[in-house]
Amino acid sequence: MAGNVKSSARTSRDANAKSQRGTEESPFIKWLLVSIAMIFTIVFLLLPLVNVFAQAFSKGWSGYLTALSDPDTMSAIKLTLLVAAISVPLNVVFGLAAAWCIAKFNFRGKPLLITLIDLPFSVSPVVAGLMFVVMFGLQGYFGPWLDSRDIKIIFAVPGIVLATVFITFPFVARELIPVMQATGSDQEEAALSLGASGWKTFWYVTLPSVKWGLLYGVILCNARAMGEFGAVSIVSGHITGQTDTMPLRVEKLYQEYNATAAFAVASLLALLALFTLGIKTFLEWKQERDFERAQHALPEPDPIAPSSNP
Template sequence: MKQTNSWQKWTLIAIALLFFSVVLLAPLLTVFYYAFEQGIRLFIQAISDEEALAAIWLTVKVALIVLPINIIIGVIMAWTIAYFNFKGKAILTALLDLPFSISPVVVGLMFLLLFGLDGLVGKWFIDHGFRIVFAMPSIVIVTLFVTFPLIVKSLIPTMTAQGNSEEQAALILGASPWTLFWKVTLPKIKWALIYGVILSNARAMGEFGAVSVVSGHIRGLTNTVPLYVEISYNEYQFLAAFACASLLALLAIFTLGLQNIIGWQQQRKIEKSLHSRSA
Protein backbone atom coordinates (compact mmCIF):
# COMPACT_ATOMS: atom_id res chain seq x y z
CA MET A 1 0.00 0.00 0.00
CA LYS A 2 2.83 2.39 0.87
CA GLN A 3 4.57 1.64 -2.45
CA THR A 4 1.33 2.43 -4.31
CA ASN A 5 0.93 5.72 -2.48
CA SER A 6 4.57 6.60 -3.13
CA TRP A 7 4.16 5.87 -6.84
CA GLN A 8 1.03 8.03 -7.02
CA LYS A 9 2.70 10.86 -5.13
CA TRP A 10 5.76 11.02 -7.36
CA THR A 11 3.62 10.70 -10.50
CA LEU A 12 1.51 13.68 -9.47
CA ILE A 13 4.63 15.68 -8.54
CA ALA A 14 6.18 14.88 -11.93
CA ILE A 15 3.01 15.99 -13.76
CA ALA A 16 2.89 19.23 -11.78
CA LEU A 17 6.58 19.96 -12.43
CA LEU A 18 6.21 19.17 -16.14
CA PHE A 19 3.20 21.46 -16.44
CA PHE A 20 5.03 24.21 -14.52
CA SER A 21 8.11 23.88 -16.73
CA VAL A 22 6.27 23.87 -20.06
CA VAL A 23 3.57 26.46 -19.36
CA LEU A 24 5.34 28.87 -16.97
CA LEU A 25 9.09 28.44 -16.66
CA ALA A 26 10.06 27.83 -20.32
CA PRO A 27 8.22 30.90 -21.72
CA LEU A 28 9.65 33.08 -18.94
CA LEU A 29 13.21 31.96 -19.59
CA THR A 30 12.67 32.43 -23.33
CA VAL A 31 11.87 36.12 -22.80
CA PHE A 32 15.08 36.66 -20.86
CA TYR A 33 17.12 34.62 -23.38
CA TYR A 34 16.04 36.74 -26.35
CA ALA A 35 16.29 39.97 -24.33
CA PHE A 36 19.98 39.35 -23.53
CA GLU A 37 20.87 37.26 -26.60
CA GLN A 38 22.78 40.12 -28.25
CA GLY A 39 24.52 41.27 -25.09
CA ILE A 40 23.90 43.60 -22.19
CA ARG A 41 25.01 46.67 -24.16
CA LEU A 42 22.30 46.29 -26.79
CA PHE A 43 19.78 45.44 -24.07
CA ILE A 44 20.50 48.73 -22.30
CA GLN A 45 20.42 50.54 -25.63
CA ALA A 46 17.00 49.02 -26.38
CA ILE A 47 15.39 50.11 -23.11
CA SER A 48 17.10 53.52 -23.38
CA ASP A 49 15.39 54.31 -26.69
CA GLU A 50 13.31 57.50 -26.59
CA GLU A 51 10.01 55.69 -27.19
CA ALA A 52 10.88 52.96 -24.69
CA LEU A 53 11.74 55.50 -22.00
CA ALA A 54 8.50 57.39 -22.71
CA ALA A 55 6.53 54.14 -22.33
CA ILE A 56 8.34 53.24 -19.10
CA TRP A 57 7.83 56.72 -17.64
CA LEU A 58 4.13 56.75 -18.57
CA THR A 59 3.67 53.32 -16.96
CA VAL A 60 5.36 54.53 -13.78
CA LYS A 61 3.29 57.75 -13.70
CA VAL A 62 0.03 55.85 -14.09
CA ALA A 63 1.02 53.51 -11.24
CA LEU A 64 2.01 56.46 -9.02
CA ILE A 65 -1.41 58.06 -9.60
CA VAL A 66 -3.46 54.88 -9.31
CA LEU A 67 -1.86 53.40 -6.18
CA PRO A 68 -2.64 56.24 -3.70
CA ILE A 69 -6.24 56.36 -4.93
CA ASN A 70 -6.52 52.58 -4.62
CA ILE A 71 -5.11 52.67 -1.10
CA ILE A 72 -7.52 55.37 0.11
CA ILE A 73 -10.61 53.89 -1.57
CA GLY A 74 -9.53 50.35 -0.70
CA VAL A 75 -9.18 51.05 3.02
CA ILE A 76 -12.49 52.95 3.13
CA MET A 77 -14.40 50.19 1.31
CA ALA A 78 -12.78 47.39 3.29
CA TRP A 79 -13.52 49.21 6.56
CA THR A 80 -17.15 49.70 5.50
CA ILE A 81 -17.69 46.09 4.44
CA ALA A 82 -15.79 44.48 7.32
CA TYR A 83 -17.05 46.59 10.22
CA PHE A 84 -20.60 47.66 9.30
CA ASN A 85 -23.84 45.91 8.42
CA PHE A 86 -26.16 47.70 6.01
CA LYS A 87 -28.65 47.02 3.26
CA GLY A 88 -26.96 46.24 -0.02
CA LYS A 89 -23.74 45.03 1.61
CA ALA A 90 -23.94 41.68 -0.23
CA ILE A 91 -24.44 43.50 -3.54
CA LEU A 92 -21.50 45.82 -2.88
CA THR A 93 -19.29 42.86 -2.00
CA ALA A 94 -20.36 41.02 -5.16
CA LEU A 95 -19.63 44.09 -7.31
CA LEU A 96 -15.98 43.92 -6.22
CA ASP A 97 -15.61 40.90 -8.49
CA LEU A 98 -17.03 42.75 -11.50
CA PRO A 99 -13.66 44.08 -12.79
CA PHE A 100 -12.32 40.50 -12.70
CA SER A 101 -15.35 39.15 -14.57
CA ILE A 102 -15.39 41.63 -17.45
CA SER A 103 -12.82 41.30 -20.22
CA PRO A 104 -10.29 44.17 -20.11
CA VAL A 105 -11.07 44.91 -23.76
CA VAL A 106 -14.74 45.35 -22.86
CA VAL A 107 -13.70 47.62 -19.98
CA GLY A 108 -11.81 49.82 -22.42
CA LEU A 109 -14.78 49.86 -24.79
CA MET A 110 -17.14 50.89 -21.97
CA PHE A 111 -15.05 53.93 -21.13
CA LEU A 112 -14.56 54.72 -24.82
CA LEU A 113 -18.34 54.81 -25.26
CA LEU A 114 -18.61 56.99 -22.16
CA PHE A 115 -15.78 59.49 -22.68
CA GLY A 116 -15.21 59.30 -26.44
CA LEU A 117 -16.09 62.11 -28.85
CA ASP A 118 -19.47 60.49 -29.55
CA GLY A 119 -19.84 59.16 -25.99
CA LEU A 120 -22.41 60.05 -23.38
CA VAL A 121 -20.29 62.72 -21.68
CA GLY A 122 -17.20 62.83 -23.89
CA LYS A 123 -18.31 65.78 -26.01
CA TRP A 124 -18.96 67.87 -22.88
CA PHE A 125 -15.43 67.31 -21.61
CA ILE A 126 -13.91 68.11 -25.01
CA ASP A 127 -15.99 71.30 -25.32
CA HIS A 128 -14.63 72.41 -21.94
CA GLY A 129 -11.02 71.69 -22.86
CA PHE A 130 -10.60 68.31 -21.19
CA ARG A 131 -9.34 65.39 -23.26
CA ILE A 132 -10.09 62.04 -21.61
CA VAL A 133 -9.88 59.37 -24.31
CA PHE A 134 -6.60 58.87 -26.22
CA ALA A 135 -4.81 60.67 -23.40
CA MET A 136 -3.40 59.88 -19.98
CA PRO A 137 -6.68 60.41 -18.02
CA SER A 138 -8.38 57.50 -19.79
CA ILE A 139 -5.40 55.22 -19.08
CA VAL A 140 -5.60 56.13 -15.39
CA ILE A 141 -9.37 55.57 -15.27
CA VAL A 142 -9.35 52.10 -16.85
CA THR A 143 -6.35 51.09 -14.75
CA LEU A 144 -8.24 52.14 -11.63
CA PHE A 145 -11.23 50.08 -12.74
CA VAL A 146 -9.25 46.85 -13.15
CA THR A 147 -7.06 47.27 -10.05
CA PHE A 148 -9.09 48.81 -7.20
CA PRO A 149 -10.67 45.52 -5.96
CA LEU A 150 -7.24 43.99 -5.30
CA ILE A 151 -6.54 46.08 -2.19
CA VAL A 152 -10.12 45.80 -0.93
CA LYS A 153 -10.17 42.02 -1.25
CA SER A 154 -6.77 41.77 0.42
CA LEU A 155 -7.95 43.77 3.44
CA ILE A 156 -11.47 42.40 4.05
CA PRO A 157 -10.47 38.92 5.35
CA THR A 158 -7.90 40.38 7.76
CA MET A 159 -10.19 43.13 9.05
CA THR A 160 -13.13 40.74 9.40
CA ALA A 161 -11.08 38.16 11.30
CA GLN A 162 -9.55 40.71 13.69
CA GLY A 163 -12.78 42.61 14.38
CA ASN A 164 -13.08 46.20 15.54
CA SER A 165 -13.00 45.79 19.33
CA GLU A 166 -9.69 47.65 19.58
CA GLU A 167 -11.05 50.56 17.53
CA GLN A 168 -14.13 50.76 19.76
CA ALA A 169 -11.95 50.81 22.86
CA ALA A 170 -9.82 53.60 21.38
CA LEU A 171 -12.91 55.66 20.58
CA ILE A 172 -14.17 55.25 24.15
CA LEU A 173 -10.80 56.50 25.40
CA GLY A 174 -11.17 59.60 23.25
CA ALA A 175 -8.90 58.84 20.27
CA SER A 176 -9.45 60.98 17.19
CA PRO A 177 -10.28 59.26 13.88
CA TRP A 178 -6.80 60.07 12.54
CA THR A 179 -5.08 58.65 15.64
CA LEU A 180 -7.43 55.68 15.56
CA PHE A 181 -6.36 54.80 12.04
CA TRP A 182 -2.60 55.35 12.42
CA LYS A 183 -2.16 53.88 15.89
CA VAL A 184 -4.73 51.07 15.95
CA THR A 185 -6.03 50.02 12.52
CA LEU A 186 -2.96 50.46 10.33
CA PRO A 187 -0.63 48.27 12.47
CA LYS A 188 -3.26 45.51 12.33
CA ILE A 189 -3.70 45.56 8.56
CA LYS A 190 -0.27 46.68 7.34
CA TRP A 191 0.82 43.32 5.88
CA ALA A 192 -2.51 42.74 4.12
CA LEU A 193 -2.35 46.32 2.82
CA ILE A 194 1.19 45.88 1.51
CA TYR A 195 0.14 42.61 -0.13
CA GLY A 196 -2.76 44.35 -1.90
CA VAL A 197 -0.56 47.28 -2.96
CA ILE A 198 1.96 44.91 -4.53
CA LEU A 199 -0.73 43.07 -6.50
CA SER A 200 -2.37 46.33 -7.53
CA ASN A 201 0.92 47.80 -8.70
CA ALA A 202 1.81 44.71 -10.74
CA ARG A 203 -1.61 44.72 -12.42
CA ALA A 204 -1.48 48.47 -13.06
CA MET A 205 1.93 48.32 -14.75
CA GLY A 206 1.08 45.21 -16.76
CA GLU A 207 -2.45 46.07 -17.92
CA PHE A 208 -2.84 45.75 -21.69
CA GLY A 209 -6.38 45.14 -22.95
CA ALA A 210 -8.27 48.07 -21.43
CA VAL A 211 -5.39 50.50 -21.97
CA SER A 212 -5.02 49.39 -25.58
CA VAL A 213 -8.61 50.41 -26.38
CA VAL A 214 -8.54 53.90 -24.80
CA SER A 215 -4.93 54.92 -25.41
CA GLY A 216 -5.00 55.51 -29.16
CA HIS A 217 -1.46 54.08 -29.45
CA ILE A 218 0.12 57.51 -29.80
CA ARG A 219 3.89 56.99 -29.91
CA GLY A 220 5.77 58.64 -27.10
CA LEU A 221 2.55 59.85 -25.47
CA THR A 222 0.01 57.11 -24.68
CA ASN A 223 1.94 53.88 -25.17
CA THR A 224 2.60 52.08 -21.89
CA VAL A 225 5.23 49.33 -21.69
CA PRO A 226 2.82 46.47 -22.65
CA LEU A 227 1.62 48.45 -25.68
CA TYR A 228 5.18 49.32 -26.65
CA VAL A 229 6.10 45.62 -26.50
CA GLU A 230 3.24 44.71 -28.84
CA ILE A 231 4.03 47.50 -31.33
CA SER A 232 7.76 46.72 -31.37
CA TYR A 233 7.12 43.02 -31.94
CA ASN A 234 4.65 43.68 -34.77
CA GLU A 235 7.24 45.95 -36.41
CA TYR A 236 9.91 43.20 -36.13
CA GLN A 237 11.91 45.15 -33.55
CA PHE A 238 12.37 41.99 -31.55
CA LEU A 239 15.17 43.18 -29.29
CA ALA A 240 13.18 46.20 -28.14
CA ALA A 241 10.09 44.05 -27.60
CA PHE A 242 11.87 41.36 -25.59
CA ALA A 243 13.94 43.86 -23.62
CA CYS A 244 10.86 45.70 -22.35
CA ALA A 245 9.00 42.41 -21.92
CA SER A 246 11.81 41.24 -19.65
CA LEU A 247 11.23 44.32 -17.47
CA LEU A 248 7.61 43.27 -17.01
CA ALA A 249 8.76 39.72 -16.29
CA LEU A 250 11.19 41.02 -13.66
CA LEU A 251 8.33 42.97 -12.11
CA ALA A 252 6.29 39.75 -11.94
CA ILE A 253 9.17 37.86 -10.29
CA PHE A 254 9.74 40.70 -7.83
CA THR A 255 6.01 40.73 -7.02
CA LEU A 256 6.01 36.98 -6.46
CA GLY A 257 8.98 37.26 -4.13
CA LEU A 258 7.37 40.02 -2.08
CA GLN A 259 4.13 38.04 -1.93
CA ASN A 260 5.95 35.08 -0.40
CA ILE A 261 7.82 37.28 2.08
CA ILE A 262 4.60 38.96 3.20
CA GLY A 263 2.82 35.61 3.40
CA TRP A 264 5.63 34.33 5.61
CA GLN A 265 5.41 37.43 7.79
CA GLN A 266 1.65 37.03 8.18
CA GLN A 267 1.98 33.35 9.03
CA ARG A 268 4.68 34.17 11.57
CA LYS A 269 2.46 36.82 13.13
CA ILE A 270 -0.45 34.35 13.41
CA GLU A 271 1.75 31.68 14.98
CA LYS A 272 3.20 34.21 17.42
CA SER A 273 -0.31 35.36 18.37
CA LEU A 274 -1.50 31.78 18.91
CA HIS A 275 1.59 30.99 20.97
CA SER A 276 1.08 34.04 23.20
CA ARG A 277 -2.57 33.12 23.76
CA SER A 278 -1.76 29.51 24.64
CA ALA A 279 0.94 30.69 27.07
Protein backbone atom coordinates (compact mmCIF):
# COMPACT_ATOMS: atom_id res chain seq x y z
CA MET A 1 0.00 0.00 0.00
CA ALA A 2 2.66 2.46 1.09
CA GLY A 3 4.54 1.70 -2.11
CA ASN A 4 1.47 2.44 -4.21
CA VAL A 5 0.81 5.73 -2.51
CA LYS A 6 4.38 6.80 -2.93
CA SER A 7 4.67 5.89 -6.58
CA SER A 8 1.38 7.45 -7.61
CA ALA A 9 2.33 10.58 -5.69
CA ARG A 10 5.50 10.73 -7.71
CA THR A 11 3.74 10.31 -11.02
CA SER A 12 1.27 13.05 -10.26
CA ARG A 13 4.12 15.36 -9.30
CA ASP A 14 5.83 14.53 -12.58
CA ALA A 15 2.69 15.56 -14.39
CA ASN A 16 2.65 18.81 -12.39
CA ALA A 17 -0.62 17.71 -10.76
CA LYS A 18 -2.48 18.77 -13.88
CA SER A 19 -3.19 15.64 -15.84
CA GLN A 20 -4.49 13.59 -12.96
CA ARG A 21 -6.74 10.65 -13.56
CA GLY A 22 -10.31 11.11 -12.48
CA THR A 23 -10.07 8.56 -9.75
CA GLU A 24 -6.97 10.02 -8.12
CA GLU A 25 -7.11 12.39 -5.16
CA SER A 26 -5.00 15.49 -5.05
CA PRO A 27 -1.67 15.20 -3.18
CA PHE A 28 -3.08 17.33 -0.37
CA ILE A 29 -6.02 15.01 0.26
CA LYS A 30 -3.74 12.02 0.04
CA TRP A 31 -1.33 13.54 2.54
CA LEU A 32 -4.23 14.48 4.84
CA LEU A 33 -5.71 10.97 4.84
CA VAL A 34 -2.36 9.32 5.45
CA SER A 35 -1.64 11.72 8.32
CA ILE A 36 -4.99 11.14 9.96
CA ALA A 37 -4.51 7.40 9.81
CA MET A 38 -0.97 7.63 11.15
CA ILE A 39 -1.81 10.03 13.99
CA PHE A 40 -4.80 7.94 14.99
CA THR A 41 -2.70 4.78 15.08
CA ILE A 42 0.02 6.42 17.13
CA VAL A 43 -2.29 8.10 19.66
CA PHE A 44 -4.73 5.27 20.17
CA LEU A 45 -2.62 2.18 19.65
CA LEU A 46 1.09 2.80 19.90
CA LEU A 47 1.20 5.28 22.81
CA PRO A 48 -0.97 3.16 25.16
CA LEU A 49 1.17 0.14 24.37
CA VAL A 50 4.38 2.02 25.12
CA ASN A 51 2.71 3.35 28.25
CA VAL A 52 1.95 -0.14 29.48
CA PHE A 53 5.64 -0.99 29.45
CA ALA A 54 6.65 2.41 30.87
CA GLN A 55 4.30 1.92 33.81
CA ALA A 56 5.35 -1.68 34.32
CA PHE A 57 9.00 -0.68 34.56
CA SER A 58 8.38 2.51 36.55
CA LYS A 59 10.10 0.89 39.53
CA GLY A 60 12.82 -0.70 37.46
CA TRP A 61 13.56 -4.35 36.73
CA SER A 62 13.50 -5.38 40.34
CA GLY A 63 10.08 -3.80 40.90
CA TYR A 64 8.84 -5.52 37.78
CA LEU A 65 10.08 -8.94 38.87
CA THR A 66 8.80 -8.50 42.39
CA ALA A 67 5.35 -7.65 41.06
CA LEU A 68 5.32 -10.75 38.89
CA SER A 69 6.65 -13.12 41.54
CA ASP A 70 3.80 -12.38 43.90
CA PRO A 71 2.26 -15.82 44.66
CA ASP A 72 -1.26 -14.77 43.67
CA THR A 73 0.02 -13.32 40.41
CA MET A 74 2.03 -16.47 39.72
CA SER A 75 -1.08 -18.54 40.37
CA ALA A 76 -3.04 -16.37 37.90
CA ILE A 77 -0.33 -16.87 35.26
CA LYS A 78 -0.38 -20.64 35.82
CA LEU A 79 -4.15 -20.78 35.63
CA THR A 80 -4.16 -18.81 32.39
CA LEU A 81 -1.61 -21.18 30.87
CA LEU A 82 -3.62 -24.18 32.03
CA VAL A 83 -6.87 -22.84 30.58
CA ALA A 84 -5.19 -22.09 27.26
CA ALA A 85 -3.53 -25.52 27.25
CA ILE A 86 -6.92 -27.20 27.58
CA SER A 87 -9.14 -24.99 25.44
CA VAL A 88 -6.81 -24.48 22.46
CA PRO A 89 -6.35 -28.21 21.67
CA LEU A 90 -10.07 -28.77 22.13
CA ASN A 91 -10.84 -26.02 19.67
CA VAL A 92 -8.28 -27.36 17.22
CA VAL A 93 -10.18 -30.65 17.16
CA PHE A 94 -13.62 -28.98 17.00
CA GLY A 95 -12.42 -26.47 14.41
CA LEU A 96 -10.89 -29.14 12.17
CA ALA A 97 -14.02 -31.27 12.37
CA ALA A 98 -16.36 -28.35 11.68
CA ALA A 99 -14.25 -26.94 8.84
CA TRP A 100 -13.86 -30.40 7.31
CA CYS A 101 -17.57 -31.14 7.18
CA ILE A 102 -18.42 -27.65 5.94
CA ALA A 103 -15.77 -27.59 3.24
CA LYS A 104 -16.04 -31.16 1.99
CA PHE A 105 -19.67 -32.17 2.36
CA ASN A 106 -23.03 -30.83 1.37
CA PHE A 107 -25.74 -31.44 3.90
CA ARG A 108 -28.93 -29.94 5.11
CA GLY A 109 -28.49 -27.27 7.77
CA LYS A 110 -25.00 -26.32 6.59
CA PRO A 111 -25.81 -22.56 6.58
CA LEU A 112 -27.17 -22.95 10.10
CA LEU A 113 -23.95 -24.62 11.23
CA ILE A 114 -21.88 -21.82 9.70
CA THR A 115 -24.03 -19.25 11.51
CA LEU A 116 -23.74 -21.12 14.79
CA ILE A 117 -19.96 -21.22 14.52
CA ASP A 118 -20.02 -17.42 14.42
CA LEU A 119 -22.31 -17.16 17.43
CA PRO A 120 -19.53 -16.60 19.98
CA PHE A 121 -18.37 -13.62 17.88
CA SER A 122 -21.79 -12.02 17.91
CA VAL A 123 -22.71 -12.69 21.54
CA SER A 124 -21.31 -10.39 24.20
CA PRO A 125 -18.82 -12.38 26.33
CA VAL A 126 -20.70 -11.32 29.46
CA VAL A 127 -23.84 -12.94 28.09
CA ALA A 128 -21.83 -16.06 27.26
CA GLY A 129 -20.62 -16.19 30.84
CA LEU A 130 -24.14 -15.77 32.17
CA MET A 131 -25.31 -18.63 29.94
CA PHE A 132 -22.95 -20.97 31.75
CA VAL A 133 -24.07 -19.66 35.13
CA VAL A 134 -27.67 -20.32 34.14
CA MET A 135 -26.73 -23.84 33.04
CA PHE A 136 -24.33 -24.95 35.74
CA GLY A 137 -24.74 -22.43 38.61
CA LEU A 138 -26.35 -23.44 41.87
CA GLN A 139 -29.68 -22.00 40.74
CA GLY A 140 -29.09 -23.26 37.18
CA TYR A 141 -30.56 -26.21 35.29
CA PHE A 142 -27.84 -28.70 36.15
CA GLY A 143 -26.72 -26.96 39.37
CA PRO A 144 -28.50 -29.13 41.97
CA TRP A 145 -27.58 -32.33 40.17
CA LEU A 146 -23.91 -31.31 39.99
CA ASP A 147 -23.92 -30.06 43.56
CA SER A 148 -25.31 -33.33 44.87
CA ARG A 149 -22.34 -35.09 43.29
CA ASP A 150 -19.95 -32.44 44.56
CA ILE A 151 -18.88 -31.34 41.09
CA LYS A 152 -18.00 -27.68 40.90
CA ILE A 153 -18.14 -25.95 37.53
CA ILE A 154 -19.11 -22.37 38.20
CA PHE A 155 -16.61 -20.40 40.31
CA ALA A 156 -14.06 -23.10 39.53
CA VAL A 157 -11.56 -24.01 36.81
CA PRO A 158 -13.98 -26.14 34.69
CA GLY A 159 -16.28 -23.12 34.29
CA ILE A 160 -13.40 -20.95 33.17
CA VAL A 161 -12.35 -23.57 30.64
CA LEU A 162 -15.92 -23.94 29.35
CA ALA A 163 -16.35 -20.18 28.94
CA THR A 164 -12.99 -19.91 27.19
CA VAL A 165 -13.73 -22.79 24.82
CA PHE A 166 -17.03 -21.16 23.92
CA ILE A 167 -15.51 -17.74 23.30
CA THR A 168 -12.57 -19.04 21.24
CA PHE A 169 -14.48 -21.65 19.26
CA PRO A 170 -14.76 -19.73 15.95
CA PHE A 171 -11.07 -18.89 15.49
CA VAL A 172 -9.76 -22.22 14.19
CA ALA A 173 -12.88 -23.13 12.20
CA ARG A 174 -13.13 -19.66 10.63
CA GLU A 175 -9.52 -19.78 9.46
CA LEU A 176 -9.76 -23.31 8.10
CA ILE A 177 -13.06 -23.18 6.20
CA PRO A 178 -11.86 -20.86 3.38
CA VAL A 179 -8.50 -22.66 3.13
CA MET A 180 -10.17 -26.06 2.88
CA GLN A 181 -12.75 -24.80 0.42
CA ALA A 182 -10.02 -23.35 -1.78
CA THR A 183 -8.01 -26.59 -1.84
CA GLY A 184 -11.07 -28.66 -2.73
CA SER A 185 -11.02 -32.41 -2.33
CA ASP A 186 -8.95 -33.39 -5.40
CA GLN A 187 -5.81 -34.07 -3.40
CA GLU A 188 -7.69 -36.21 -0.92
CA GLU A 189 -9.31 -38.18 -3.75
CA ALA A 190 -5.91 -38.64 -5.34
CA ALA A 191 -4.57 -40.04 -2.06
CA LEU A 192 -7.54 -42.41 -1.80
CA SER A 193 -7.04 -43.59 -5.38
CA LEU A 194 -3.43 -44.35 -4.48
CA GLY A 195 -4.59 -46.63 -1.70
CA ALA A 196 -4.36 -44.36 1.34
CA SER A 197 -6.86 -44.84 4.16
CA GLY A 198 -9.01 -41.95 5.38
CA TRP A 199 -6.75 -41.35 8.35
CA LYS A 200 -3.54 -41.42 6.29
CA THR A 201 -5.13 -39.10 3.74
CA PHE A 202 -5.95 -36.65 6.52
CA TRP A 203 -2.51 -36.91 8.08
CA TYR A 204 -0.36 -36.76 4.93
CA VAL A 205 -2.49 -34.64 2.62
CA THR A 206 -5.19 -32.59 4.34
CA LEU A 207 -3.28 -31.47 7.40
CA PRO A 208 -0.13 -30.32 5.56
CA SER A 209 -2.20 -28.38 3.05
CA VAL A 210 -3.96 -26.40 5.77
CA LYS A 211 -1.06 -26.17 8.22
CA TRP A 212 -0.51 -22.41 7.91
CA GLY A 213 -4.19 -21.63 8.23
CA LEU A 214 -4.42 -23.97 11.18
CA LEU A 215 -1.42 -22.41 12.89
CA TYR A 216 -2.87 -18.97 12.28
CA GLY A 217 -6.15 -20.04 13.86
CA VAL A 218 -4.32 -21.61 16.79
CA ILE A 219 -2.33 -18.42 17.44
CA LEU A 220 -5.45 -16.24 17.38
CA CYS A 221 -7.36 -18.76 19.46
CA ASN A 222 -4.56 -18.85 22.01
CA ALA A 223 -4.32 -15.06 22.22
CA ARG A 224 -8.02 -14.80 22.88
CA ALA A 225 -8.02 -17.71 25.33
CA MET A 226 -5.35 -15.99 27.43
CA GLY A 227 -6.84 -12.54 27.10
CA GLU A 228 -10.55 -13.30 27.59
CA PHE A 229 -12.07 -11.18 30.35
CA GLY A 230 -15.86 -10.82 30.18
CA ALA A 231 -17.10 -14.40 30.12
CA VAL A 232 -14.38 -15.64 32.45
CA SER A 233 -15.08 -12.81 34.89
CA ILE A 234 -18.69 -13.96 35.25
CA VAL A 235 -17.95 -17.65 35.85
CA SER A 236 -14.70 -17.42 37.83
CA GLY A 237 -15.91 -15.91 41.10
CA HIS A 238 -12.66 -13.93 41.44
CA ILE A 239 -11.17 -16.12 44.14
CA THR A 240 -7.68 -14.72 44.58
CA GLY A 241 -5.02 -17.36 44.12
CA GLN A 242 -7.55 -19.89 42.80
CA THR A 243 -9.79 -18.69 39.98
CA ASP A 244 -8.10 -15.49 38.87
CA THR A 245 -6.71 -15.52 35.36
CA MET A 246 -4.24 -12.92 34.18
CA PRO A 247 -6.80 -10.40 32.87
CA LEU A 248 -8.81 -10.75 36.08
CA ARG A 249 -5.63 -10.32 38.10
CA VAL A 250 -4.79 -7.12 36.19
CA GLU A 251 -8.19 -5.67 37.05
CA LYS A 252 -7.93 -6.65 40.70
CA LEU A 253 -4.43 -5.21 41.12
CA TYR A 254 -5.51 -2.02 39.40
CA GLN A 255 -8.48 -1.63 41.70
CA GLU A 256 -6.18 -2.17 44.66
CA TYR A 257 -4.20 0.88 43.40
CA ASN A 258 -1.20 -1.35 42.71
CA ALA A 259 -0.53 0.22 39.31
CA THR A 260 2.99 -1.11 38.84
CA ALA A 261 1.95 -4.70 39.48
CA ALA A 262 -1.15 -4.31 37.32
CA PHE A 263 0.93 -2.99 34.43
CA ALA A 264 3.57 -5.65 34.96
CA VAL A 265 0.97 -8.38 34.39
CA ALA A 266 -0.58 -6.33 31.61
CA SER A 267 2.83 -6.10 29.95
CA LEU A 268 2.92 -9.89 29.71
CA LEU A 269 -0.43 -9.86 27.91
CA ALA A 270 0.84 -7.04 25.69
CA LEU A 271 3.92 -9.10 24.83
CA LEU A 272 1.64 -11.99 23.91
CA ALA A 273 -0.29 -9.63 21.65
CA LEU A 274 2.88 -8.42 19.92
CA PHE A 275 4.11 -11.97 19.48
CA THR A 276 0.72 -12.97 18.05
CA LEU A 277 0.77 -10.06 15.60
CA GLY A 278 4.26 -10.98 14.46
CA ILE A 279 3.35 -14.63 13.87
CA LYS A 280 0.07 -13.63 12.20
CA THR A 281 1.84 -11.35 9.72
CA PHE A 282 4.38 -14.05 8.95
CA LEU A 283 1.68 -16.70 8.43
CA GLU A 284 -0.40 -14.45 6.22
CA TRP A 285 2.64 -13.82 4.06
CA LYS A 286 3.37 -17.56 3.96
CA GLN A 287 -0.21 -18.47 3.01
CA GLU A 288 -0.35 -15.85 0.30
CA ARG A 289 2.91 -17.06 -1.18
CA ASP A 290 1.78 -20.68 -1.17
CA PHE A 291 -1.46 -19.68 -2.83
CA GLU A 292 0.28 -17.67 -5.54
CA ARG A 293 2.72 -20.48 -6.22
CA ALA A 294 -0.13 -22.94 -6.60
CA GLN A 295 -1.86 -20.64 -9.09
CA HIS A 296 0.93 -20.23 -11.61
CA ALA A 297 2.58 -22.95 -13.58
CA LEU A 298 6.04 -22.22 -14.85
CA PRO A 299 6.41 -21.75 -18.60
CA GLU A 300 7.01 -24.94 -20.55
CA PRO A 301 10.65 -25.80 -20.98
CA ASP A 302 12.06 -26.48 -24.46
CA PRO A 303 12.02 -29.09 -25.85
CA ILE A 304 8.63 -30.05 -24.48
CA ALA A 305 8.16 -33.60 -25.60
CA PRO A 306 9.82 -35.97 -23.18
CA SER A 307 11.66 -39.00 -24.40
CA SER A 308 9.34 -41.79 -23.46
CA ASN A 309 11.42 -44.45 -25.10
CA PRO A 310 13.90 -45.78 -22.61
